[in-house]
Amino acid sequence: MHRILRLLAACLCFTWGMAPLLLCAAPKAKESRKHPPQETGFLNRRIQIGTTWYRYQVYVPEDWHRDEQKPWPVILFLHGRGERGAEGMWQTQIGLPEAIRDHPERWPFIVVMPQCSIDRYWTDKDMLAMAMAELDEETAEFHGDPARTYLMGLSMGGYGSWELARQHPTRWAAIAIAAGGIFWSYAPERWLQASTLPGEYAQAVGRTPIWLFHGAEDKIVAPRQDELLYTALKTAGGHVRLWVYQGLKHDCWTRAFDEPELPRWLLLHPRETQEPQPFAERISIPLHPPALKLTPTQLDSFAGEYVDKRGLVVVTLFRQGDLLYQKNHYGEIAELAAESTSVLFYPNGSSLTRIDVERDSQGRVTGLLLRDDRHEERWERIRAPLRTHSQD
Template identity: 65%
Template sequence: MRPDRKTSPGLFCIGVALLLLAGGQIARAKSKPAPASQETGFLNRKVVIKGVTYKFQIYLPEDFRRDDRKQWPIILFLHGRGERGGEGMWQTQIGLPLQVRDHPERWPFIIVMPQCRYPNFWTDPEMLTMAIAALDQETAELHADPLRTYLTGISMGGYGAWELAKMYPRKWAAIAIAAGGPFWSYAPERWQQAATLPGEYARAVGRTPVWMFHGSEDNVVPPREAELMYTALKANGNVRLWIYQGLHHDSWARAYNEPELPKWLLAHRLNPKPEPQPATERLLIPIHPAPQKLPPAILDALVGEYRDSAGHIAATLFRQGDQLLEKDPHGEITELEAESQSSFFYPNGSVWTRLVVERDAQGRVTGLVFRDDRHEEKWERTKTVARTP
């Protein structure tokens, strides 16, 4: 039988003391608050109003820091009718949030994106109150710059933006509205005030800079709404109106993709000194530039097979009569139009997409650069192909 092992009373007491000391250190380590992680990008938020909790989202640029006390410009974005709900996220799938995902480098702003509850509208008083509460909450928490607070909205959110512009006229450094106006589609009787209603908004807004965007073929929010607001504002205000020729309701995709828009916002601050003089601009913006007709010899110089950097066929260009065409690797044929001798666009494609011709020192075509608003690809010319009659 194995003899019993006896422990000295002194050693037992030392062991207990060491265990208690270690336990205290562990407890203190657990109770010490961990450093807050630095979160950027799209983040969940909540605001509580009269006992009701509303979920929404904010966007923080990648280089935002909570501890540097830097005052960032801040935008309040109001979504359209189709993004209403209670989950707090649908509004990030369209308009400004979508363009921020594509081009974060263009948008050095904190962006507050509240969500209108279904079946409410942004013009309902409780929804406007919630939107302002969300903006004020985030402005305070994130130390945003109250002199660089901007307002924007699309469609139904454009209706709401006009209401907030009128209700809080001294809050906004600048306002940008796409496919919006003061005549709500769900309140057709407001058109009976067409002679007076735009003037009411214009008097409230004063000289706050306003940039409106609208599609010429918008049959949801008629372009006349923007035209009436432009007329009312131009007498004494600072207003721009860009009408996109041929576009329907979805003018915001083009508007928020304008590289000038975020720069225009940042160029304005609340209560500038001296106050800017009235300025107006109304432009009709074509979807595509007017095409140029190039001589057959120039088109023939472009005919050929082009491969990407991995050696795969990216496109084959050929000519039919005076028309240049492109065949993709799947056999789909697309028409090309000339913007110049070195730049071509797709008349049935994206407004931002271009094929740019590369030439050597002797002027021979060596390749193409496919470029859209997000990236570019270089295609090397490998061989010519016969003209298709």
Template identity: 40%
Template sequence: MLRTLAFLTAMTAVGASSAPAQFVERSVDVAGKTYRYQVFVPADIKPHPAVVLFLHGSGERGSDNQKQMSQGLPPWLKQHMDFPAVVVMPQAPDDTAWTDKADADMAMAALEKSISEFHGDRKHLYLTGLSMGGFGSWQLAVDHPGTFAAAAIICGGVTPLEGEGQRLYVHGVPAGTDPSAWVAQKIGKLPVWIFHGGDDNVVPTEQSRKMNAALLARKAEVKYSEFPGVNHGSWEKAYATPDLWSWMFGHAR
């Protein structure tokens, strides 16, 4: 049984289920373009639910509104349909990145529309992403301080990678500034749980180690979990961490 706070459990544990948990398709218009996204809706949803924004990795980009359901949090949700929060799962178009302004704006628009549709609680908004979505999570945390109550960031980073990864980095860092320290300063008091595989050969583990150190230096609330021997696919272990959601939902803005 999923461990959650009492206030979240109460939202779903009321009598027999007349409205089962489900995934629904939605769309949002941003800057003249229409983007489709998925939303997980809890069983017997009650007023003012918590809302989680999930950002997928680079392999799930596209326009089919399906690929983003194949890795990370969505498959986990399919095995845990008692999850008590709304989860918003946008899809970045091909050849784009969550750190691009257009994609970042689209993700926030999908979140905003979902908050409105499902009457989400703005004191209980949460952020999570993996790989490219981990980079995007740092970007959204920088660009929207005070919006999220907590974040879980998996195998992401803030500085460019080699090769095609050169375009994937947190935007806005002033020249000559330590990127990790700058990001840590910009996200303010946001509690963050960072996850990474110890043998990641796609996004170097050092990216998360540096962010953890930068947040610790600011005496921020940060947890860091590194999985020894695990390569890039650390999201399976991350989302299976028993205390993750009780920790996330234990924070309010």
């Protein structure tokens, strides 16, 4: 018995002694990354100017690589009055940063996002100097392309963008401003120069391509500001677009910066030795398309219950008189209108959302495809039209 116990003890000692060697010989787990990690996305930054530290953010696209020397386009973005502060992050909540989060694939840019101090304005000289210092800092670090450096701003940031456009007219390849102007709300006396001031800015920026956006119902920054600037730029032979959104108030930037054409337009205008040709375009964009008048029979053809891919009823469509309505699974009712016989929209809701109508070979409605600026969702029709909801 003692002999057996001594043998077992010897075996255990041998096993424990070999364990480290067995672990070393075991194959190592594969690395989870093919490349060393690097910082991309929205990054915290800070800069010291004099004795003051300023916090800000820079956006770096996911496919940027530090070991590549490829020059990248750069945007300097100035936020509005409500995003002022000292934490360096609040300015990333609306406007261009929001558009980037929704569609990063559209924005292959290094984006520098300064933050104006809480008790200051972007038109203050030291705030503009701070923004330019941060732009220089990030351009150097992330291989920014001087020939593709762009300027964007909204609201109070639009005021600041016009000042930077005027002070550094050769720095910018193109400029995009939403709900901005040159007649500052905190300096109403500037309106006394309404007959001359727009022309001075137009002369300063020359033919730098500028795209202006404004809501027709804006009560905070009057659309007249952009109308005066547009006229001055057109008269001076500038390169300008003005898009006026009907039905929108001060916040036109959400719609403007979601325009798929905007980032492409910026990249079409690198800063060249030869000036762009004179160009002027003013477009008034309706909030919704004209509604197509459908017959009761056509409206009834949409009526029914529609389910998602899990089989849950998502919406019910029904007619009342000459109107079509949608009731969702929360019991909320919204009117639907027809852009065409195969496309519906919400006349009292989002201007971007559309519902594509799917039909079989006999023309019967079989499903709906909800699409907006960010996603698509299909609903399948499961029942015959519910005529109990109809009222002729």
